[in-house]
Amino acid sequence: MSSKIKKIKVHTHCNDLGGKIWNPSIRWTNKYAVFVTLNDSAGNVGIGECWCFDTAPDALVAYLRTEVAPHFLDQALADVPVIARGLFEKATLTARHGMLASALAGIDIAMWDLTAGHENTPLWRSLNKQGSGAAHLYASGGLYGEGKSVDDLCKEMSSQTARGFALTKMKIGALSLQEDTARVKAVLAAIPKSTKLIIDGVYSYSYEDALRLFEALPAERIEAFQSPTKAWDYKGMAHLTKAGVPVMATEAEYRPEIHDRLIEDVGVAFLQTAPVAVGGLTQVATLASKVNGTQTRLSLEVSSTAIALMAAIHAAAAYVEVAHVEYHTVHTVFFDSLALERRKEEPFRMAPPNKPGLGISLPEHKVLMAFEETSNTSP
Known part of the structure; x- marks a missing residue:
């Protein structure tokens, strides 16, 4: 039986680039990152990242909390791609495809990190x-x-x-x-x-x-x-x-x-x-x-x-x-x-390192907790 997702945490990070470098479209000041951590019923942890090009991560974080994370709690890792496809199809009515793709990326990468960990093999x-x-x-x-x-x-x-x-x-x-x-x-x-x-x-x-x-x-x-x-x-x-x-x-x-x-x-x-x-x-x-x-x-x-x-x-x-x-x-x-x-x-x-999963972990002491959602059901 596939392990289930029991906890979802979202963190953010801000990199201050000072506005001294640019390309034709953007002068880089603050560059944000948004991370998704999945904890499964076996006690393992997977990490993923979302695309975040906004001046602040607030909109993406709120979207993850209300529209994305609830669909994955208590769900089997193997079902993540199926759930993601369903959410993307429903987004036709909400016109939120872009933000959804970014949010789902964090979930998906973390799911693969967990899956490879269970298989005791590098993610690739x-x-x-x-x-x-x-x-x-x-x-x-x-x-x-x-x-x-x-x-x-x-x-x-x-x-x-x-x-x-x-x-x-x-x-x-x-x-x-x-x-x-x-x-x-x-x-x-x-x-x-x-x-x-x-x-x-x-x-x-x-x-x-x-x-x-x-x-x-x-x-x-x-x-x-x-x-x-x-x-x-x-x-x-x-x-x-x-x-x-x-x-x-x-x-x-x-x-x-x-x-x-x-x-x-x-x-x-x-x-x-x-x-x-x-x-x-x-x-x-x-x-x-x-x-x-x-x-x-x-x-x-x-x-x-x-x-x-x-x-x-x-x-x-x-x-x-x-x-x-x-x-x-x-x-x-x-x-x-x-x-x-x-x-x-x-x-x-x-x-990449010859270690299970991504081969890298999130340094939580360097990021800010945005929210945490935990399953209310027993493992």
């Missing part, structure tokens, strides 16, 4: 025993900053390659086309020729300008052009794809119909998704199945904490369809808790 093996067991990480940074010169940017990106990253990412789109093209060229000149670059336009360009920028760069050095146009400009992204641009889209999208369109109609090179935004690891598995046999591969977004990063690494370790995982150099909350094993035979492939 619970997802797919045939997985490679490791993930290709890329260093993500290159934001704009107060007083940050092109030389400063080049030093930052070079430091990432010095750490062993064979793939890095930087932001563009906040300056003129000419200025940002020059920034990218300067970075490419500063890093080893064997290192490739992801350029992230943060939905800033028309497809014509995106193509001009890409054509001004050495195509063999560009792994992907992330979010080159507005998220809804499927026609523009399709034009770029046909022109040979390796389009990466989008980031936090959770709607299956949008994923289908990006894979089938646009034919993006990389479908980027965040496990903590799309609904959790169960949904990553669904996307891996969708891109299998297509020209599209998955790339997993992480811009929050080590909990989200470890979940993404396990997903990449499970599914060959995941090309790479974002290792952020700015959003690094709890990264000192990471225990990763480097695979020396390939450029910056990392394996």
Whole structure:
């Protein structure tokens, strides 16, 4: 018999970034994270994280308390995906799909953490025993900053390659086309020729300008052009794809119909998704199945904490369809808790710890309790 969920706790964390760095859409001040902890009837604990991009976590926390958590108390772990699907179908009437996907992600990841713990195996093996067991990480940074010169940017990106990253990412789109093209060229000149670059336009360009920028760069050095146009400009992204641009889209999208369109109609090179935004690891598995046999591969977004990063690494370790995982150099909350094993035979492939579950726990002394719901029935 599957163990049942007897307690659900939600914690929050605030990372103060001071407003000194930005991308074309956001100046980073306070960055919040929301965590879900599940305790089961066997006395085990699982941890998950939710997508939280708001100026405060209050709305998501309230939604978890009133609309999500009550549906999972006293329910078997094996029934979590079924319950989640039912809630998502009912959300058609409430128009809360996005917040629901974020909330369910925390529940789902914690459920997989518990399940792998019961199986006494690393989480990726619970997802797919045939997985490679490791993930290709890329260093993500290159934001704009107060007083940050092109030389400063080049030093930052070079430091990432010095750490062993064979793939890095930087932001563009906040300056003129000419200025940002020059920034990218300067970075490419500063890093080893064997290192490739992801350029992230943060939905800033028309497809014509995106193509001009890409054509001004050495195509063999560009792994992907992330979010080159507005998220809804499927026609523009399709034009770029046909022109040979390796389009990466989008980031936090959770709607299956949008994923289908990006894979089938646009034919993006990389479908980027965040496990903590799309609904959790169960949904990553669904996307891996969708891109299998297509020209599209998955790339997993992480811009929050080590909990989200470890979940993404396990997903990449499970599914060959995941090309790479974002290792952020700015959003690094709890990264000192990471225990990763480097695979020396390939450029910056990392394996999660050979421990049951996620292989990481929530440092509760560093987070704030938002609420706790406990079952009133006996185990």
